[in-house]
Structures are given as structure tokens and as C-alpha cells.
Amino acid sequence: MAGTIEREIPLGAGDDVQALPALGRLHEWVVTVDHKRLGIMYIAGGLFFFLIAGLQAATIRLQLAFPDAGIVPPQVFNRLLTMHGTAMVFLVGMPILTGFFNYLVPLMIGARDLAFPRLNAFGFWLWFFGALLLYFSYIGGDGLYGAGSAPDVGWFAYAPLTELPFSRGNSTDYWILSIFLTSVGTTATAVNIITSAFCMRCEGMTLSKMPVLVWLAVVVAFIMLVALPPLSAAQAMLLLDRFLGAHFFDTQAGGSAILWQHFFWIFGHPEVYILVIPAFAFASEIIPVFSRKVIFGYSVMVAASCAIAFISLSVWAHHMFSVGMTPAGNSFFALSTMLVGVPTGIKIFNWLGTIWGGKIRFKVPMLFSLAFLFQFLVAGLTGIMLAVAPFDWQLTDTYFVVAHFHYVLIGAIVFMIFAAIYYWFPKATGRMLSETLGKWHFWLFLIGFHLTFDTMHFAGLRGMPRRIYTYQPGRGLETLNFIESIGALVQGVAVLIFVINVIRSLRSGEPAGNDPWDAWTLEWSTTSPPPEYNFAASPVVRSRRPLWDLKHPEDPDWKYE
Amino acid sequence: MKRWCLTIAAVGCAPVAAFANDWGMGDSNSKIPPSGVFNAVSTPAHEINTVAFFVISITAVIFLIVAGLLSYSIVRFRTRPGDDDREPPQVYGSNPIEFAWTTVPVLIVFVLFLITARTIYTVQAATRPAGAISVHVIAHQWWWEFRYPALGVVTANELHVPLSDPKNPTPTFLDLESADVAHSFWVPRLAGKTDVIPNRENSMWIDPHVAGTYLGQCGEYCGTEHALMLLRVIVEPRADFDKWVAAQKQPPDVDASVVYGRQVFESTACVNCHTIQGTSANGRFGPDLTHLMARETIGSGAAMNTPDDLKVWVTDPNVIKPGALMPAMNLGDKDLDDLVAYLATLH
Numbered sequence: 001m002a003g004t005i006e007r008e009i010p011l012g013a014g015d016d017v018q019a020l021p022a023l024g025r026l027h028e029w030v031v032t033v034d035h036k037r038l039g040i041m042y043i044a045g046g047l048f049f050f051l052i053a054g055l056q057a058a059t060i061r062l063q064l065a066f067p068d069a070g071i072v073p074p075q076v077f078n079r080l081l082t083m084h085g086t087a088m089v090f091l092v093g094m095p096i097l098t099g100f101f102n103y104l105v106p107l108m109i110g111a112r113d114l115a116f117p118r119l120n121a122f123g124f125w126l127w128f129f130g131a132l133l134l135y136f137s138y139i140g141g142d143g144l145y146g147a148g149s150a151p152d153v154g155w156f157a158y159a160p161l162t163e164l165p166f167s168r169g170n171s172t173d174y175w176i177l178s179i180f181l182t183s184v185g186t187t188a189t190a191v192n193i194i195t196s197a198f199c200m201r202c203e204g205m206t207l208s209k210m211p212v213l214v215w216l217a218v219v220v221a222f223i224m225l226v227a228l229p230p231l232s233a234a235q236a237m238l239l240l241d242r243f244l245g246a247h248f249f250d251t252q253a254g255g256s257a258i259l260w261q262h263f264f265w266i267f268g269h270p271e272v273y274i275l276v277i278p279a280f281a282f283a284s285e286i287i288p289v290f291s292r293k294v295i296f297g298y299s300v301m302v303a304a305s306c307a308i309a310f311i312s313l314s315v316w317a318h319h320m321f322s323v324g325m326t327p328a329g330n331s332f333f334a335l336s337t338m339l340v341g342v343p344t345g346i347k348i349f350n351w352l353g354t355i356w357g358g359k360i361r362f363k364v365p366m367l368f369s370l371a372f373l374f375q376f377l378v379a380g381l382t383g384i385m386l387a388v389a390p391f392d393w394q395l396t397d398t399y400f401v402v403a404h405f406h407y408v409l410i411g412a413i414v415f416m417i418f419a420a421i422y423y424w425f426p427k428a429t430g431r432m433l434s435e436t437l438g439k440w441h442f443w444l445f446l447i448g449f450h451l452t453f454d455t456m457h458f459a460g461l462r463g464m465p466r467r468i469y470t471y472q473p474g475r476g477l478e479t480l481n482f483i484e485s486i487g488a489l490v491q492g493v494a495v496l497i498f499v500i501n502v503i504r505s506l507r508s509g510e511p512a513g514n515d516p517w518d519a520w521t522l523e524w525s526t527t528s529p530p531p532e533y534n535f536a537a538s539p540v541v542r543s544r545r546p547l548w549d550l551k552h553p554e555d556p557d558w559k560y561e
Numbered sequence: 562m563k564r565w566c567l568t569i570a571a572v573g574c575a576p577v578a579a580f581a582n583d584w585g586m587g588d589s590n591s592k593i594p595p596s597g598v599f600n601a602v603s604t605p606a607h608e609i610n611t612v613a614f615f616v617i618s619i620t621a622v623i624f625l626i627v628a629g630l631l632s633y634s635i636v637r638f639r640t641r642p643g644d645d646d647r648e649p650p651q652v653y654g655s656n657p658i659e660f661a662w663t664t665v666p667v668l669i670v671f672v673l674f675l676i677t678a679r680t681i682y683t684v685q686a687a688t689r690p691a692g693a694i695s696v697h698v699i700a701h702q703w704w705w706e707f708r709y710p711a712l713g714v715v716t717a718n719e720l721h722v723p724l725s726d727p728k729n730p731t732p733t734f735l736d737l738e739s740a741d742v743a744h745s746f747w748v749p750r751l752a753g754k755t756d757v758i759p760n761r762e763n764s765m766w767i768d769p770h771v772a773g774t775y776l777g778q779c780g781e782y783c784g785t786e787h788a789l790m791l792l793r794v795i796v797e798p799r800a801d802f803d804k805w806v807a808a809q810k811q812p813p814d815v816d817a818s819v820v821y822g823r824q825v826f827e828s829t830a831c832v833n834c835h836t837i838q839g840t841s842a843n844g845r846f847g848p849d850l851t852h853l854m855a856r857e858t859i860g861s862g863a864a865m866n867t868p869d870d871l872k873v874w875v876t877d878p879n880v881i882k883p884g885a886l887m888p889a890m891n892l893g894d895k896d897l898d899d900l901v902a903y904l905a906t907l908h
Contacts, residue, residue, distance in 0.1 A: 152785070346663060394749060
């Protein structure tokens, strides 16, 4: 048993704040610097905005279910699509994924917290109030009479539509400030994750023995550090334009509209990887456990993720193939974008290699992960189509692109977020989520997803641009759009089942025990939920799968790594 | 049960259907073949299709192989009833296999890149031949202005171009500029889209081989009425095109019976934004109305160009196109009738 976890020492007895009255408990959550509580708050906050932004998407689909429908007026529709997009990226995707990293990274490296717990709390509250600012624009966004409330400039807010002559009132200012604050909060988290992973690993855990998830958390944190500052700079410049008469993007005074696009996409494309690499991270933990096999090609998986991170910084202008770049520029960005496909393909092959020869258990987290593999494959392949710049001239800003990025954002990321919630919920709460409800959730969500987003590809190919509040009859778009809206309804039902499942399981779910999935990483060695200090004694590891070594002393990993 | 569902669906849809009014556009659109990207009738769109079919074939093969392997392994390696509790053999990786599935994609990327670059240069680096038509396209919130500098023609929302014979091509080159925010010029059957960006000149070209009407629309989100910033391209044989140009260059015939309508036009705010050759109206914020009746649609494709729709539009454009920048004119009934009678003579 040499070199494994010291299990003899009694682990923590759980929360002693249970005894406090409600207000006291709330106070404990507000002042907490515990990475687990902050992680849960990030995830809970993200899920809250997921429901709101999801309802906004449902309204969008209702309006588009029929041609020339008058459910919402155009300006309200444009606000819905702007808020839906902005919220889903900054208020849903980012916080849920940083929340998981917050929760899991210290547990997986055998630490008691992140390196800077107070900075962590600071980052969360910046995000929280930034998020509130965005939705507060519905109340406070009115500046001039008739200028409207929430921003209606689209989530990438192309200049000069965001400049004062075209965007009166304060709604765009709320948008700017909200993104500014949430980005600063996220940058703080990035610093924290990198420092923790490099400095706080338990004894025996060299860099090459970190779980894949922790490696990918570090990769994501580095991308955040590089990609978010250009976004914040651009927001500051736009604010200067709007309040102090600077002319960065103000074309009427000689500013450059393209400059904004460069700034935005230098952030915007790495952002896709900031969101999708955590999905890879979850898949790389969940697929091995439910295939009962060690991850295939650990070091190649890590290397491929680093390669994706590097290449992702040089592909931004593939969002701008139609702005009139030179042929050489278009060719460069076509090439760099296609190259991303290589490490991404390697990852899919390695997951396949992990499943191959295993004994697959079809629990809910695995179902979501398997659907992720197929959907991410399709998303990657339509991504290659879009990388072909001439084809992109036809497809950019159409529903084909909408379908493509929802395949990434929902088909890959949201599916893996659900997988991760089903997988780690028992650890965080001590209770299992219901498998039956979980399977209903999975199958309905899968059907709804494909009804909505498979058809969108064809709507795009038939010439339907994105961000239109209506379309005229007689253009062959009616049936496709109606099917898409039905799919949205089915997805809504699935999410409702998920919400019911969470609420029911929190109250009366089956007790989980320490290690319900028979898994191998350190978080499963402590109690569920873990005590505030995580581990009573700092663990000592000798391989990437310390609990495997413990369960299979006759065949430990460290012999082979 | 089924009947109940149908009833609920019918009741749910009724209000939507009741308020929908397409201003005759549904009829008009359905007479035009769908504007799908694969129904190419012009060289740039053809070139795009060639490379598109190539990449679609490659990705389809990749999909079949990888999805097939995934499906096979999910079925083959599932836990079966009666399996023992032993863990399967642990395989940590294999460098030869990793090398193989790195090299093959790199080779595919290499080939795909060469073909892509070739198409990029074919479309973007094309030179302007002597017989080319040049059109100055100016995008506005939310309509299109078309100026033919060499021909002295100004029109809006419906672009007329001559048919281009592949043996003796007469392509049309579009120089794109924006008066306000970023837009994008897109007619899927003719070419890919090119953004129309303020403070920047972009250009693109088309050489339609088949006569007909092609639907297009703004491809970049540009504010409230982005959805109804539509356009039509009318491709006609050279003789018809020349006839159209000649008619456009003439000032409209003066019709004595509508002189009062003309006075209404000249004495209200219309003249601030619109031009009609031969009158005092020379505004440039809105479309040139000199030959308004030569166009099939009004409001940038939002409604058919009929006297009834014109009356609704002049009274309050927001009824047809909410958010349109033209103000409601709120004329009296007689003034409105006379004005529209005058507009109806602008052939």
C-alpha cells in the first residue's frame, strides 16, 4: 500500500453550519472563500441564467415558427437575440465551466483550496454583479425617450452599430460594463487555477501525473489570460467612444469598423476553446470511468490540447472572411483554421481508443458523453466546411453557422455540462440524481436538439441569414423553421425534467457514498460532500489514478506510466 | 387524445396566422426559384460550389468512418448481462497509432488548403474586363442604393444587370460602400457575400448565365430592420438591359392629370429625402423615386409595389416595416390619393 492515500485518518464530518438559522447560513455563503462553495455558486448562478436565456431562445423560436409572425416586435426580438447570446456565453458557459474547475481542481490535486481563496471570492462577486448589470439594462437601459431598454446590437456588437448615433440610451453601456466586469472576474480565476495547479499539488503528483481535467483547466486558464485582455481593451475603447468622443470605432469621424472586429474575434475565437476545452476535460474524466479503462494516450491528449490552445490564437479572422481581406489573408486563416482540426481529431480518436476494448456502463453521465462524441464530430466537420473561405462567403452569418456553433455550444458543451452535473452532483451534495429522470432528460434533450439544429443547417443553405426577426413566406423556409421550433419545445421539456430531478434529488435523492461510480481520481477518496478542508491528511499519489492503485494493488498504474 | 392536440395546436396558431400579412410578398416569392446556395447561375457561385462539394465529400467520408467506429465500439464493448466484475485490460496508448491518426489528417488538410487557396484567388483576383458593368452599391439602414456611374442611372433595391455570355463575358462589378453601419451584400445564387462596411470600399463581381430574378438580402446584422433589408437582382438579355437603361435615363413623363399630387409631393417633407428627376426633390437619404413604378417592390422588398401598399407605406411605413427610418406622413385622404396617383405615373 506504499504511496497511496492514508485512509486510516478519519475524514471530515461535513458541514457544521447546518445548525445555523437560515440567515446565518446565507451569511456563510456570502462571506465564504471556500473553493467548493464558490464553485457551486458559480454553477448555480450559471444554471439560473441558463433558464432565463433559454426562455429567451424559446421566445425567439416561437416568433420564427411561422413566417411574418407578430409575436414580438423587431426591436424586442433583436434584444432577445443579443441577450440570449451574451448571457449564454458570459453568464452561463463561462461561470459553469469556471465553477467546475473551482470545485474540482483542488480536490483532484489533493489540495485544501485554490492558491488565492480571497481572489477567488472577489472574482465570483465581480462576475455576479456584472451578470446582474446585463439584465438590469432591461430596467435602467433607457436613456432617451424611445431608446429602448436592453441592448439590441447582437452579441458581437459590430461597430459602428454600437456607437452613439445608432445606439442611443444606456443599454449598450450596460452591455459593455457587464462584459468588462465578468471578464475581469474570469481573469482572476485563471490566475488562481494556474497558480494552484503549478504550486499546490500533493506529494507525488508531478505535472505528468495530474488528471487530464487539471491539465485542461491550466490550458483554458492560459487562453483566458491571453484572450480576455483584448476584449476588455476593446470595451474600454468603446466606452471612451461613447462618453468622451474618442473615435476608435466611430466611422463617421474616421474610426475603423474592422478594428472592432479584429479585437472582438481575437478574443472571440479563443473563447470558443475556453468553452469547449472544459467539455473535453469532463469527457476525459467521465468516458474512462464508464468504459472501465484508463484514458488512451494521456500525453497525446494533453499535447493536443496545448496545440489547440496555440493554434486557436491564430484563427480569429475566419470570422471575417467576408470583410474583404486580401486573398493571401483569407488563405492564411483558412489554413490555420483547418489545422485546428488535426489536434481536435486526435482527441476524438483517443476517446474512441479509450472506449475500444472497454466495458461500457450506460449511466446518464456516459449517455451524455457518448452523444457529445457524435455531435462534436459533426460540429468539427461543419467547422472544416466553414474553414473553406469561399464556402464561408456563402455560409457566414446564415443559419448554417447558427447550427454549427450550437452544435459546439449545446451538442458538445451543454451536453458535457449535463454529463458533469450527473457525474459530480453526488460528490457535491452527497446524493445521487435519479437515473430514470436522467434518462428521460437525456433522450428528450437529444431528440429536441437534433430536431432544432440539424434542420438549421438546411435553412442556412437555402439562404436564411441569422438574426432576422422574420422571414417572408414563399422562400421554402416555413417547414424547416416550424420543425426547429418544435425541437425547442422538446428541449424545454427536457430541461424542466432536469430541474425537477435536481430539486427532488437534493431533498430525497439516494445517498451517494464517497465513490458511487467506482472512479479513480482523488476527489472520490474524500466524503460526499467533502469537508471544508477537503482532505484530513494531504494525500500521497504515485500515478495518474491513485484510487485505481488502491483498488488494484496487484496491478497498479505506476508500473506502466 | 390526438384530436385534442390538434385542437390545441390550431387554437395556438390562430392568432399568429390572423396577424400575419405578407403584403403580397409570399405570392411573388413563390414564383421565384428558391435562393439556395447550390443553385448557382454565376461563376463565383459555381466556383464556390465546386470546392463546397469537394469538402462535403471529404467530411462525409470522415463522418461515416469515425461515426461508424464509434457506433461499432459502443455496441461491441457494452456491458452484457452475466459479465463478471473484472476490469477490462488497461491500454495506456500507442505511439504508432497516434502517429497514424495525426499524419492522415495533416495530409487531408494540405490537399484541402491547396484547393481552397486556388478558389480564393480565382474569385478574388479576377480582373475587370473592358466590357464590364460597374455598379456603385451603397447600403443604408435598411435599403440598397444602386448607382451606375458610366450609365448615369440611379435606382434602389432592385439591381438590373445584363446576362453574361460565357464566350463573351460582360460581368458586373459591384463597388460596395455603406452610408451608416456594416451590412453585407448577398445573393446566394450569384456569389458569396461581401460585407459593406462604412469607411471602406469593398468590391465583388457576378456574371449571371441565366436570365431571371434572384432574391438576396443583407447578410450582416445592421439594426432593427435587418430582416427586411431585402434585394432582388434582375438578370436580363443585353437588349432588354439596354432598353431598361434608356428608360431609366429619361425623366418621367409629365402627366397633367396628377399635377396636384406632384404639388403634394413637392410641398411636404418627401423632398428632404427623395429625388425625382425633373422636380425640385433632390434628397439623398431615401431611395430615388424617379422611376418608382419600374420596381416590383417597395420598402426594400417588404411589400409589393401596388397603389394600396403605397398608401399604407406613405401613411405610416411602420405598419409594413416597423422601425423603418421614413417618418409617418399622415396626409389627409385626398392628399394621399392624389400623391399616390402621382407616384403611380413614375414609370
